[in-house]
Amino acid sequence: MQIGDLIRRAGRQYGAAPALVDGDRTVSFAEFDALTDRLGHALLARGLAPGDRVAVLVPNGIDGVVAYYALAKSGLVRVPLNARETPHEHAFKIDDSQARALVHAGAPSAQVEIMIAADELPGMIEAAPDGPCDVRRDPDEPLRLAYTGGTTGTPKAVVLTTRSELAEVDNFLVDLLPNLRPDSRMLHAAPITHGSGAFFLPHLVKGAANVIVPRFSPPAFLEAAQKHHATTTFMVPTMIGMLLEDPATAEAASSGALALERLCYGGAPIATTVLQRGLDLLGPVFTQLYGQAEAPLAITCLQPWEHTPDRLTSAGKPYTFVEVDIRDSEGNSLGVDDVGEVLTRGPHTMERYWRRPDATAVALEPDGWLHTGDLGRWDAEGYLHLQDRRHDVIISGGFNVYPREVEDALLAHPAVVEAAVVGLPDDTWGERVTAAVVLRSEADPEDVREFCRGRLAGFKRPKAVEIWTDLPTSPVGKSLRREVRDRMLARNGNEDH
Numbered sequence: 001m002q003i004g005d006l007i008r009r010a011g012r013q014y015g016a017a018p019a020l021v022d023g024d025r026t027v028s029f030a031e032f033d034a035l036t037d038r039l040g041h042a043l044l045a046r047g048l049a050p051g052d053r054v055a056v057l058v059p060n061g062i063d064g065v066v067a068y069y070a071l072a073k074s075g076l077v078r079v080p081l082n083a084r085e086t087p088h089e090h091a092f093k094i095d096d097s098q099a100r101a102l103v104h105a106g107a108p109s110a111q112v113e114i115m116i117a118a119d120e121l122p123g124m125i126e127a128a129p130d131g132p133c134d135v136r137r138d139p140d141e142p143l144r145l146a147y148t149g150g151t152t153g154t155p156k157a158v159v160l161t162t163r164s165e166l167a168e169v170d171n172f173l174v175d176l177l178p179n180l181r182p183d184s185r186m187l188h189a190a191p192i193t194h195g196s197g198a199f200f201l202p203h204l205v206k207g208a209a210n211v212i213v214p215r216f217s218p219p220a221f222l223e224a225a226q227k228h229h230a231t232t233t234f235m236v237p238t239m240i241g242m243l244l245e246d247p248a249t250a251e252a253a254s255s256g257a258l259a260l261e262r263l264c265y266g267g268a269p270i271a272t273t274v275l276q277r278g279l280d281l282l283g284p285v286f287t288q289l290y291g292q293a294e295a296p297l298a299i300t301c302l303q304p305w306e307h308t309p310d311r312l313t314s315a316g317k318p319y320t321f322v323e324v325d326i327r328d329s330e331g332n333s334l335g336v337d338d339v340g341e342v343l344t345r346g347p348h349t350m351e352r353y354w355r356r357p358d359a360t361a362v363a364l365e366p367d368g369w370l371h372t373g374d375l376g377r378w379d380a381e382g383y384l385h386l387q388d389r390r391h392d393v394i395i396s397g398g399f400n401v402y403p404r405e406v407e408d409a410l411l412a413h414p415a416v417v418e419a420a421v422v423g424l425p426d427d428t429w430g431e432r433v434t435a436a437v438v439l440r441s442e443a444d445p446e447d448v449r450e451f452c453r454g455r456l457a458g459f460k461r462p463k464a465v466e467i468w469t470d471l472p473t474s475p476v477g478k479s480l481r482r483e484v485r486d487r488m489l490a491r492n493g494n495e496d497h
């Protein structure tokens with residue numbers, strides 16, 4: 001089966017029902033099928049050949065979705081670029097993926113052989129022939145390249161195939177969205193280039209509409225959720241934090257104006273305090289996903305009914321068709337409570353890193369197990385508890401300190417709204433735990449530090465707490481501890497010398 005087959009069948013089965021909604025524009029299932037066919041033909045007519053990479057840099061919206069699936073139908077490899085990244089980052093990815101074409105809105109950030117402005121798309125679609133565009137490719141050939149977040153240096157592209165994409169749909173339908181029906185509604189508030197995009201096909205195949213918000217803000221989200229009776233959405237934890245800070249959220253929830261059945265979240269750790277507040281306000285709709293670009297959104301999940309007070313620090317249990325193992329540095333599987341690296345295996349995981357055999361060899365075992373780089377442990381009931389990224393662990397006085405645990409303790413302080421904890425070099429301790437916090441109301445850094453006393457062992461407590469006006473985050477809202485650390489080091493370096 002090819003991705004185009006799913007679109008064609010949805011077109012036949014759900015015809016005039018809305019498939020895509022963006023502001024005042026609606027595209028039906030039949031139209032979506034026809035638009036992607038025509039654009040597929042038009043792309044091939046521009047001289048592109050199956051297997052060529054095409055970078056797509058357009059804002060969250062219908063054009064991007066049509067382009068993505070036209071590429072799938074014409075056998076071209078999608079390279080989604082996030083509009084919120086810098087031109088420098090775009091240029092790197094265009095070059096690294098050896099893209100032959102760039103579909104862009106606004107001024108192009110790089111020159112490639114075939115440039116297609118987004119406002120040319122309607123004309124290309126208009127001029128293209130009717131009829132199915134059905135370039136059939138081997139299911140193990142690349143379908144799309146997904147760049148890793150770059151929280152650990154140069155981004156790498158993960159190669160995802162048709163086989164992995166279909167397996168991702170399986171995982172979602174089995175474990176996350178088993179009750180999808182034609183009147184379900186997915187609200188894409190986060191960039192479709194990332195996690196939210198994984199919700200597109202599961203909704204499409206079940207005849208449910210995908211509604212797109214061009215750019216997330218709590219009011220834009222609340223308005224669209226109410227107007228379209230959104231039943232599913234996906235957010236990174238930062239977005240949930242912002243949503244809960246807005247008083248309109250509590251109003252909408254208490255007046256029964258929200259139809260949300262599943263608020264899926266993941267991509268980064270969530271603070272227990274934020275999650276608890278969310279549950280209090282929005283009810284048992286929260287569903288946590290733990291995944292990574294290399295294993296798209298599906299390693300473990302914590303279902304709504306598993307969000308009990310003792311489980312809020314857990315990332316859940318493995319998806320039905322995904323294997324998960326925790327291993328020590330020698331590769332032995334660990335049992336309950338021992339911390340080791342999380343490995344995963346399943347048909348949805350990456351095939352390899354693009355043009356990085358060195359990195360592929362490190363990440364993928366010959367038998368298909370993928371090293372996630374995350375540290376975690378099992379509890380006695382088989383729930384995974386993530387500790388931190390392996391490279392973020394701070395070693396202070398010989399003890400391992402997991403920044404996430406310290407950040408959680410800081411976030412429990414009523415004035416703290418964001419926290420990032422890093423290790424700075426220290427002559428006595430090896431590394432010293434240092435925190436940067438953003439406040440919602442005034443507080444003394446010493447009080448914030450003292451607040452940790454009853455909550456954290458001495459070696460975990462920050463030796464210093466700095467107050468920052470904001471913390472650096474990646475374009476998809478991940479906290480960039482590396483950047484925090486670099487800034488602290490640069491400043492200390494300047495002061496010391």
Ligand code: AMP
Pocket residue numbers: 148149150265266267268269270288289290291292293294315372373374386388389
């Ligand atoms: P990316 O490949 O950019 O999507 O980043 C994936 C990484 O984000 C994972 O390896 C984890 O470190 C982190 N992550 C993703 N989901 C979760 C989650 N539910 N809880 C904690 N960390 C997460």
